[in-house]
Amino acid sequence: MTRIIYQNAAGQRREIDAPAGRSVMQVAVANGVDGIVAECGGSAMCATCHVYVEAGPVDKLPAPNAVEDEMLESTAEPRMPNSRLSCQLVIGPELDGLVVRLPERQV
Template sequence: MPKITYVAPDDSARTLDVPLGTSVMRGAVSNDVDGIVAQCGGNAQCATCHVYVDEETRDKPAAMRANEDEMLDFTACPRRPNSRLSCQLKVTEELDGLIVHLPERQQ
């Protein structure tokens, strides 16, 4: 199972085994990671699963689609070049070692 590291705003980190085919968001919600609200349940409609992909692993995720790009304009914390919606990051073997930083707030 790929390992995904979630880094909280206080720099504490949790590395989790996340099943293939799920999402980075689902891995967080299933393991009670604080900082991922996921109000829409993973449908790219609320931007409450916003994360910042660590520069070290920025090239691991697939390119974002237009609907994700549009939703990122509505995040509670500022959008950055490495912003992604974790519900749109499908877990594959290529994501093993991915590091995501959680914003200070989602709403």
């Protein structure tokens, strides 16, 4: 299992052991992490799973594709250089210890 750390806007952290092949968004929803709405279910069409990648193996993440890049322009909270759609971050052992911060709001 790969450890993903979700940090809410207030700074509280929750560590979850995540199975490989699932997205950071899917794991959050399955484990009741508040702050990930995921209206489109992970098809990169709504930007309601926006996160800020804060720490961990950031260099192991793939670059955003064109669809993700476009959707990041319509997030409810400001886009930052470390903004990602959590539905596009597929978990593997190389992401162990990844820290994602949730924005104050998604919609």
